[in-house]
Amino acid sequence: MPFLKNAWYAAAWSHEVESEPFRRVLLNEPVVMFRKRDGEAVAFTNICPHRFAPLHLGVIVNDTIECPYHGLRYNTEGVCVFNPDGDGRVPPGARLKNYPLLERYGTLWIWMGEGAADASKLPDFEFLTDTTHYRPLTGLIEVNADYRFLLDNLLDIAHIAKLHHDTLASEAITRSKTEVVEKGDAIWVNRWCPNGPLRPDLEMMWSRDRGSSEGIFDQWVRAGWHAPSMVTNDLAVTLAGQPIDAGLNTMAAHFLTPETESRTHYFWALCRNFRLDDEEFDRLMSAGSEHVFVEQDERMLRAIQEQVGGKEFWSMRPMLLHADQGPIRVRKTLERMITAESAARLAPEIPTTA
């Protein structure tokens, strides 16, 4: 199945791209990015259209990118503006494919489709930069699996009980019931988990913040999908019966950008609304995330990818459980969007006569 092209994908964390060429393969296409002198980031195909040299091996000269093979230079609109050889002529219309970039929420977003890049299609991830209320931690993991296995995983609360038994699991989550809610373009998978003890990671957080982790707690676990492949988590915990504001809250963002059909750039961010200045707590939380995301999830997803290989998901006849309704609705919605996009490419819109 092709990728959805007319959509925003996280291409890089803002801090990754500076004034030098930065290469990344996105949706099977080699991309090169850099920042102009005014700080704005731009993105191009990494393949020089002349003789296909990789531009990331070249240099930036006065906001132009110079090919390392023949020294052709392209301006930030992608127009070839300099040929050092002979009389210096370039064929009319010679240009480098460029991609719209949008910088928001500490992230560079790329639009790889042919349709007009529509900034309003980017969901709201404002909590990522709302440092008044949240302390963010971010990272990037290269996952050897299809991005849809990661989507399945992130929207699947049931797997916590077994795969993350030592970190995120709790009896209260396990015995809770999944509710799936569509809200605008997003699909949310929610669990309300009242009256239970704290799970291991929350126990660590609560005791550090409140001095003790005794008591019975109410928890909310929510995961929301935003097309094509972004997931937000809203995790709140408070003493049983207390208002949600009296407890702790972490907001997480997971941006999944396919590198290829079987590899995914996984940008993650965890934002907490407590201990906003506690740097040692940052380190504890980062180590915990590493354990959960890399040692547990990535290892599992890689093993699944290895076994499934290129086989189509539905051809494997998955056995669906109650807790799968969220991830499955997301898969089906995404498939419909991709099918519609492919159909539109094949059959251009016919103008209706008035």
Added chain:
Amino acid sequence: MPFLKNAWYAAAWSHEVESEPFRRVLLNEPVVMFRKRDGEAVAFTNICPHRFAPLHLGVIVNDTIECPYHGLRYNTEGVCVFNPDGDGRVPPGARLKNYPLLERYGTLWIWMGEGAADASKLPDFEFLTDTTHYRPLTGLIEVNADYRFLLDNLLDIAHIAKLHHDTLASEAITRSKTEVVEKGDAIWVNRWCPNGPLRPDLEMMWSRDRGSSEGIFDQWVRAGWHAPSMVTNDLAVTLAGQPIDAGLNTMAAHFLTPETESRTHYFWALCRNFRLDDEEFDRLMSAGSEHVFVEQDERMLRAIQEQVGGKEFWSMRPMLLHADQGPIRVRKTLERMITAESAARLAPEIPTTA
């Protein structure tokens, strides 16, 4: 060409499979095996039908195998009997594909076809466990070659003269004539090699057992194919003119189980009818086998596989010699069996009206 599916293949030596999950890829299918508390071994697909997680990363709980991803448990019939999440329901008919296993001759035999597993189809390899008359040595080699190149090799006595010139070769074998005999379902390639000196490996054996290796000897070299890919060797040597019982005899079994089209699990066993308690001789014989099977045969077959790649055997127009008649008859017989099995799958039996 597909694999013959309705047949027994060696899946593991008995001692390899214990109470923990044990993984092996067989005929391109990932398989997991373990022993129940009563010691019986069972085999399943290694892919959980829910979300395709590899079950060998899970654990065994009271004779059920538990998926490491969501904690689903399957009993030894493959039925899903436990879901830790939510209300614990599982869809009716939720099950894990299981494979018939037969434990015999110190070996676990698997049946991967859709047809009924027929224990009577397993050939007799009783000498493997007949410790009154034989001392067995066993091993497992992973060979980077199509299992049919191994079949060719094991049924081909002519290659001994060159490839094994320092171990198994003798003038008497080289100048002997191949006789091909069908006996039941087996195809035997036999050579009667009278009146010659001992070959290097037999000289070592004979002198160790009899104190001297002087004399002229009669040898029998026999290799028998048993569908789909088992070979037995019967090697006997005695002083020229003496009855066969007065000499030495080794019985060998070679069980070839395809991992993929180009890799083979090669289970080998060597059973001798002399020096039944000589452990130092075990070590000498093991070292010799390693030299012959790995340094000589495996190296050659890997090199052939690399050159031939995926090309079909007959399309390469092999040049056939007199000594090839045995291996070629085996190839043709196996091809007929595979073609018949494929045809039966496509055209289910039509019941004849009385």
Added chain:
Amino acid sequence: MPFLKNAWYAAAWSHEVESEPFRRVLLNEPVVMFRKRDGEAVAFTNICPHRFAPLHLGVIVNDTIECPYHGLRYNTEGVCVFNPDGDGRVPPGARLKNYPLLERYGTLWIWMGEGAADASKLPDFEFLTDTTHYRPLTGLIEVNADYRFLLDNLLDIAHIAKLHHDTLASEAITRSKTEVVEKGDAIWVNRWCPNGPLRPDLEMMWSRDRGSSEGIFDQWVRAGWHAPSMVTNDLAVTLAGQPIDAGLNTMAAHFLTPETESRTHYFWALCRNFRLDDEEFDRLMSAGSEHVFVEQDERMLRAIQEQVGGKEFWSMRPMLLHADQGPIRVRKTLERMITAESAARLAPEIPTTA
């Protein structure tokens, strides 16, 4: 696109092939070469037609090559002349495919097509062995790229300015104009670059030979293609206005032999007409070549190959500049030759009736 088969390709430098079997993959075919007792080199497929064993693992016995698997021996015409097994018979017509070899200019040339090997089709590279006038340096580089990217590179003088900015580049070359000349079967790309300073590598050469590199110079840069994939360079430099003979000249040969579609054996030779006995200068020149050919060109071509993969050149819609006319004419000519050869194979010549 297939390779041109009815043509000479460099198979090895003469000194590489001795009396032992020497293996090399050429045009996707495994080849084994060795020298007979009289010094003549012969070439065969490396695959024994009996059971496909690689012959380079065997030995040479009295000008026959012996298969390491069964000991079959083939004479220098490829005829099977010995079978050690049984009655020693071999099927009539049993033979090993052999390839015409031609030894000339210190190089072994192979003809891999079905057509008659025509020695007159080998271009003249006499300067390679003309030690009266030239001092040769030779080497072999395994390049991870399609041989046609190497052809493009060698016939493309424009890339010097950027990729070789620290070695071969000069303002005079950059501002010069490309002239494309067909001369016999060869296509030459020439640049006449008068009145400039010396480029870095020439400065090193000139100052070593003449004691000083001051002055204004005239340069000729010429690259000639010879089908299917040989390139010669003729580089001459002299003080501005002086006759060409008063200056320095290097003649280079580049023989490109495809190993596969994406790997190339690159045989190079550099012959200078000055300092014919200066061994230290050999070392300086070799180091310089290594830098240019491996660190600069090979790195670039490998990166291009990685990005282009198996995509067809024209399907990538290259942007063509004035300086590309030479390489493009070569690509088109080669494509026409390959198409004609394929057509001739499909439609054998119809004899015209008188």
